[in-house]
Amino acid sequence: MNTPVEQFREDATRVAADEQHRRLIQGALGKYYVARDRQVGRFQDWQSARQAAAETKWEAVNHLDQHLVSFAEKLEARGGKVFWANNSAEARDYILKICREKKARCIVKSKAMTAEEIHLNAALEKDGYEVVESDLGEYIVQLRKEAPYHFVFPAMHLSRGDIRELFDREIGNVKSDNPEDLTMVARRVLRKKYCEADIGISGANFAIAETGMISITENEGNARLTTSLPRVHIAVMGIEKVLPRLEDLALFLPMLGTAGAGQAITCYNSMIGGPRQPGECDGPEEFHVVLLDNHRTRLLADPEQRDALHCIRCGACLNVCPIFKNIGGHSYGTTYQGPIGSVITPHFRGLQDWKHLSNASSLCGACTSACPVKIDIHHHLLHNRRNAATQKPRWWEKLAYKIAAGVLNWPEFYAFATAVGRVMQKFHPLVKGSVLDPARAWTKTRELPQVAPQSFRDYWRARERKP
Amino acid sequence: MKITLFIPCFVNTCFPQAGISMVQIFERLGHTVDYREQVVCCGQPAFNSGYWDEARLVDERTLGLLADTDAVVSASGSCGAMLKVFYPQLFDGRPQADAARALAAKCFEFSDFLVTKLGVTDLGARFPGKVTFHDGCHGLRELGVKSQPRKLLEKVRDLELVEMKEAESCCGFGGTFAAKFPMISTAMGEVKCASALETGADFIVSNDSSCLMQIAGLLDRQGRKVRTLHIAEVLASR
Amino acid sequence: MSAKNEILGRIREALREPAPVPGHHGDHGKAQLHASAEFSQWLPAVGEDLASQLDLFAKNSADLKTEFHLLASREEFAPRLRELAQQNNWKRVATHSGALTDMAVPAIGLPTLKTDAGYEVNAMEQCDAGITECDALVAQTGSILITSRSAGGRALSVLPPHHVVLVTRAQMVPDLAAAYVVVREKHGDKFPSFISFITGPSRTGDIERILVLGAHGPKRLTVFCC
Ligand code: SF4
Numbered sequence: 001m002n003t004p005v006e007q008f009r010e011d012a013t014r015v016a017a018d019e020q021h022r023r024l025i026q027g028a029l030g031k032y033y034v035a036r037d038r039q040v041g042r043f044q045d046w047q048s049a050r051q052a053a054a055e056t057k058w059e060a061v062n063h064l065d066q067h068l069v070s071f072a073e074k075l076e077a078r079g080g081k082v083f084w085a086n087n088s089a090e091a092r093d094y095i096l097k098i099c100r101e102k103k104a105r106c107i108v109k110s111k112a113m114t115a116e117e118i119h120l121n122a123a124l125e126k127d128g129y130e131v132v133e134s135d136l137g138e139y140i141v142q143l144r145k146e147a148p149y150h151f152v153f154p155a156m157h158l159s160r161g162d163i164r165e166l167f168d169r170e171i172g173n174v175k176s177d178n179p180e181d182l183t184m185v186a187r188r189v190l191r192k193k194y195c196e197a198d199i200g201i202s203g204a205n206f207a208i209a210e211t212g213m214i215s216i217t218e219n220e221g222n223a224r225l226t227t228s229l230p231r232v233h234i235a236v237m238g239i240e241k242v243l244p245r246l247e248d249l250a251l252f253l254p255m256l257g258t259a260g261a262g263q264a265i266t267c268y269n270s271m272i273g274g275p276r277q278p279g280e281c282d283g284p285e286e287f288h289v290v291l292l293d294n295h296r297t298r299l300l301a302d303p304e305q306r307d308a309l310h311c312i313r314c315g316a317c318l319n320v321c322p323i324f325k326n327i328g329g330h331s332y333g334t335t336y337q338g339p340i341g342s343v344i345t346p347h348f349r350g351l352q353d354w355k356h357l358s359n360a361s362s363l364c365g366a367c368t369s370a371c372p373v374k375i376d377i378h379h380h381l382l383h384n385r386r387n388a389a390t391q392k393p394r395w396w397e398k399l400a401y402k403i404a405a406g407v408l409n410w411p412e413f414y415a416f417a418t419a420v421g422r423v424m425q426k427f428h429p430l431v432k433g434s435v436l437d438p439a440r441a442w443t444k445t446r447e448l449p450q451v452a453p454q455s456f457r458d459y460w461r462a463r464e465r466k467p
Numbered sequence: 468m469k470i471t472l473f474i475p476c477f478v479n480t481c482f483p484q485a486g487i488s489m490v491q492i493f494e495r496l497g498h499t500v501d502y503r504e505q506v507v508c509c510g511q512p513a514f515n516s517g518y519w520d521e522a523r524l525v526d527e528r529t530l531g532l533l534a535d536t537d538a539v540v541s542a543s544g545s546c547g548a549m550l551k552v553f554y555p556q557l558f559d560g561r562p563q564a565d566a567a568r569a570l571a572a573k574c575f576e577f578s579d580f581l582v583t584k585l586g587v588t589d590l591g592a593r594f595p596g597k598v599t600f601h602d603g604c605h606g607l608r609e610l611g612v613k614s615q616p617r618k619l620l621e622k623v624r625d626l627e628l629v630e631m632k633e634a635e636s637c638c639g640f641g642g643t644f645a646a647k648f649p650m651i652s653t654a655m656g657e658v659k660c661a662s663a664l665e666t667g668a669d670f671i672v673s674n675d676s677s678c679l680m681q682i683a684g685l686l687d688r689q690g691r692k693v694r695t696l697h698i699a700e701v702l703a704s705r
Numbered sequence: 706m707s708a709k710n711e712i713l714g715r716i717r718e719a720l721r722e723p724a725p726v727p728g729h730h731g732d733h734g735k736a737q738l739h740a741s742a743e744f745s746q747w748l749p750a751v752g753e754d755l756a757s758q759l760d761l762f763a764k765n766s767a768d769l770k771t772e773f774h775l776l777a778s779r780e781e782f783a784p785r786l787r788e789l790a791q792q793n794n795w796k797r798v799a800t801h802s803g804a805l806t807d808m809a810v811p812a813i814g815l816p817t818l819k820t821d822a823g824y825e826v827n828a829m830e831q832c833d834a835g836i837t838e839c840d841a842l843v844a845q846t847g848s849i850l851i852t853s854r855s856a857g858g859r860a861l862s863v864l865p866p867h868h869v870v871l872v873t874r875a876q877m878v879p880d881l882a883a884a885y886v887v888v889r890e891k892h893g894d895k896f897p898s899f900i901s902f903i904t905g906p907s908r909t910g911d912i913e914r915i916l917v918l919g920a921h922g923p924k925r926l927t928v929f930c931c
Binding site: 024027028029031032042043044045046048049051052054055056058059061062063064065068069072078084085086090134135136137140153154155156158159160163179180182183184186187190191194195211213219220221222224225227228229239244245246247248249250251253254261263264265266267268269270271272273274275276277279280281282283287291293297300301303304306307310373374375376 | 707708709711712713715716717718719720722723724725726727728736737738739741743744746747748749750765768801820821822823824826827830845846847848853854857858859860863864880881882884885889894896897898899900901902903904905906907908909910911912913914915917919920921922923
Binding site: 013017326359360362365366369382385386390398404411418446447448458461 | 486646
């Protein structure tokens with residue numbers, strides 16, 4: 001079996017050269033940029049809004065214990081059940097237990113990255129439950145038996161032709177590849193499922209400490225149906241999702257919509273504060289919230305990178321990331337793709353196994369500029385690199401930088417090395433691009449710059465000698 | 468004003484014309500130019516690879532050599548960002564922390580220095596040609612350099628500036644990244660080059676020679692005629 | 706020890722070391738919880754008077770493909786609903802009791818499912834339209850605020866393929882912050898179990914980021930405002 005880094009290299013190299021993939025993603029994101037710029041332009045002051053959002057999240061995350069306790073108390077007072085899960089296994093076991101107790105057969109799910117994180121579907125299916133993803137993109141990747149490509153746009157890597165073929169094979173008799181027709185095919189299939197399902201599972205975009213509610217953001221209405229019709233609703237959320245006050249959503253909902261999909265606000269933003277209350281005519285009899293740690297406290301314990309827990313999973317950093325756009329979401333091999341995934345995955349799954357994601361970046365910083373809550377994303381990639389090298393340095397790399405430091409700190413020798421390079425370069429064409437070429441990683445696709453006949457240092461010396 | 472040039476290693480060896488042009492421009496403006504040949508490198512390769520101890524071996528020396536300067540102007544936005552943004556982080560909580568912050572305060576990227584510090588935009592330059600500008604990421608996002616080079620280029624006689632769609636997209640160089648992940652780096656560069664070529668420009672100009680090394684490397688391999696130039700070279704031409 | 710205490714223990718341990726506030730490079734800075742009244746200076750601008758808010762809501766509706774109609778008086782609800790029913794060949798509708806719905810829905814003269822005392826999901830699924838009231842219209846975003854109490858439960862406004870909202874001009878608020886004030890004033894801390902901002906008909910962009918309306922929820926959203 002490949003190690004994560006081997007798998008990454010293989011997949012990233014393949015996708016980076018795939019021109020069709022590049023066109024598809026550029027096309028999809030091109031529409032996103034136009035919409036996002038338009039919405040950002042409607043803000044009177046986007047930068048101040050970002051700063052306020054960042055400070056609100058800072059407050060929430062840096063007093064996380066108080067906010068979580070308040071959230072749980074308020075929700076429990078209205079009959080909600082709160083389950084605290086240290087890790088994936090505890091979360092899964094709890095959910096499986098509910099399914100057993102309720103003698104569930106069919107489970108309908110709306111998009112929840114935390115459910116991906118804890119591999120919930122596999123566990124449910126192993127125990128014989130039918131699990132249906134109801135978000136269109138999730139439904140598509142579920143039918144393809146693959147992981148979401150992007151944590152906001154799960155099926156962005158597929159063309160309408162791919163989806164038509166998939167539906168034709170899995171559902172039957174689908175001839176049109178018009179996106180509207182394809183959407184209606186899924187609508188028909190999934191409508192039945194909402195009505196049949198015993199249990200609805202969702203994620204949560206925010207939790208409100210003050211009122212004990214969760215807030216779910218979506219466009220399709222599938223989360224609303226998932227949380228309205230089945231007898232039991234289970235929401236799985238990371239402990240970092242909490243915001244202090246209900247009113248904070250008045251800032252966060254427009255920012256999430258804008259950064260995430262270029263919408264003034266997403267189509268449905270639903271706040272759920274309990275099971276059906278007395279006097280209400282529908283809604284589930286039971287409402288469970290699973291609060292998932294699963295190594296989030298490990299990230300919390302690193303003050304330098306604690307702000308990575310401010311993430312609202314809007315996906316903006318993926319959408320602007322040139323690495324993501326060229327290697328695609330699946331190459332990461334993680335639940336959370338893109339820049340933020342590269343930052344947090346090493347904390348969740350081991351630095352040495354996942355540090356390559358932090359290395360695979362030009363540190364251009366597009367992610368950080370796009371982030372609505374001002375997470376210092378690309379600098380955290382640097383921090384991960386530093387932590388990895390400090391924890392377990394590669395002896396040859398360390399040695400190379402030591403030697404380089406020696407050379408650079410000895411300008412006379414450096415000038416001599418430059419002169420040698422100038423001569424050696426004449427012979428470079430003999431090996432260029434071959435396995436003997438020391439610069440092969442560069443020269444396979446690119447020409448090397450020429451060492452100039454006169455370096456700047458030489459120029460300066462000649463100039464200074466002139467009277 | 469005495470202006471100390473920071474000429475990074477690769478500019479010194481491969482792109483000296485960028486530095487020479489800076490000397491010409493500052494002298495024409497009546498400033499004294501200073502260059503310290505003992506200063507060779509900003510230490511970014513080791514720093515970016517996570518080997519901060521090794522980076523400090525170089526940077527402690529650089530820090531000392533640049534201590535008694537008035538203003539340090541970098542020929543590369545990336546190295547400028549290293550001095551200005553990352554030295555303070557690298558030396559945070561160490562004896563050199565104050566020195567690093569002091570250097571950061573007087574260190575500038577070239578075009579930013581001209582426009583913001585010296586307050587000049589018209590250098591009397593003439594450059595006949597169609598030019599598109601590439602924003603080096605470090606200059607753009609670490610140092611906030613976006614309008615400055617454009618203000619300078621707008622004043623150049625006979626120069627036609629055309630913006631490319633992907634002006635702010637990374638060229639894919641990223642220092643050691645280009646060698647560690649060559650295929651990703653190349654794909655990013657291809658996107659950049661395609662966007663630049665789309666404008667029909669004859670020249671791709673940037674404030675960062677390291678990006679231009681990547682862009683020129685790809686374009687030359689593709690056999691394209693477009694040339695790459697450091698912005699100082701354009702601004703120095705008459 | 707319970708998982709709850711374990712998690713809280715780890716959190717408290719982790720938080721012993723303070724973290725810098727974003728946006729304050731160098732020094733650690735201070736974070737501030739901003740009052741929601743402040744948001745309005747950063748978010749998209751909204752006029753202060755009702756007329757400009759109605760205008761903005763109408764403009765946003767056009768963008769969102771919400772069919773927004775301003776009526777002269779509440780007497781128009783019934784005829785406009787009847788017209789809509791005929792145009793779209795509705796066979797059955799679903800609604801809940803309320804001052805506005807009670808006045809207008811019977812006039813359609815179609816079999817009507819009422820959700821107030823509970824309902825059969827499959828029967829609602831067969832309805833051509835869900836007709837509800839709401840708590841507020843939000844000018845800034847073009848949103849409709851509903852709760853499980855004001856809009857006949859959770860599903861009525863999302864399960865039928867056409868959602869029709871009956872609302873009065875007096876229910877217009879400038880922004881989301883003001884909408885939360887409405888909820889608090891109505892319910893104190895006895896919040897309904899479900900509160901939602903509905904902003905346009907259901908939509909998806911999951912196929913090549915091309916907009917399709919009516920992904921799972923209503924394909925059409927009509928607002929009659931008197
Ligand atoms: S890191 Fe920032 S930009 Fe990326 S998903 Fe999270 S909130 Fe959005």
